[in-house]
Amino acid sequence: MNLSPHFTLAEYTISETAARRGIDNTPREAFVLENLKRMAGVMEEIRALLGCAIIVSSGYRCLDLNTLLGSKGTSAHVVGLATDFIAPGFGQPYDVCRAIVPHVQRLGIDQLIYEHTWIHVGLRAGEPRHQVMTLAPGNSYVVGIVTKGSIAA
Ligand SMILES: [Zn+2]
Numbered sequence: 390m391n392l393s394p395h396f397t398l399a400e401y402t403i404s405e406t407a408a409r410r411g412i413d414n415t416p417r418e419a420f421v422l423e424n425l426k427r428m429a430g431v432m433e434e435i436r437a438l439l440g441c442a443i444i445v446s447s448g449y450r451c452l453d454l455n456t457l458l459g460s461k462g463t464s465a466h467v468v469g470l471a472t473d474f475i476a477p478g479f480g481q482p483y484d485v486c487r488a489i490v491p492h493v494q495r496l497g498i499d500q501l502i503y504e505h506t507w508i509h510v511g512l513r514a515g516e517p518r519h520q521v522m523t524l525a526p527g528n529s530y531v532v533g534i535v536t537k538g539s540i541a542a
């Protein structure tokens with residue numbers, strides 16, 4: 390099933406962890422599917438912006454899978470409003486983040502997070518907060534897209 394011209398439900402729900410633990414990561418609620426379509430629509434715009442293919446590493450996560458991955462229950466992934474991805478055809482995750490930053494407001498992004506080895510883009514049911522952050526040690530975040538070396542320990 391296609392969520393948008395370039396993104397499928399399969400790539401948004403596939404998970405090695407879920408498969409290994411026997412968790413069915415198929416979304417059950419209709420609103421999650423609607424959210425995933427909205428998410429894929431934004432990813433189409435990011436794809437066009439970058440001019441290359443996007444590889445989704447984590448999209449929808451049912452609560453069981455999300456918990457197993459050590460993520461908070463309030464994560465946008467649980468409701469189908471987040472995408473973790475890379476775009477090697479464009480460059481490193483750092484470069485990808487920097488390219489998206491000027492478009493965060495226009496795209497209605499709630500959170501753009503540079504997670505070092507991937508990029509997290511999150512949406513929100515309410516007004517987007519347009520937050521741009523970098524993952525820092527101890528599961529904290531610093532404002533902006535910054536290289537690892539410039540984060541104070
Ligand atoms: Zn994420």
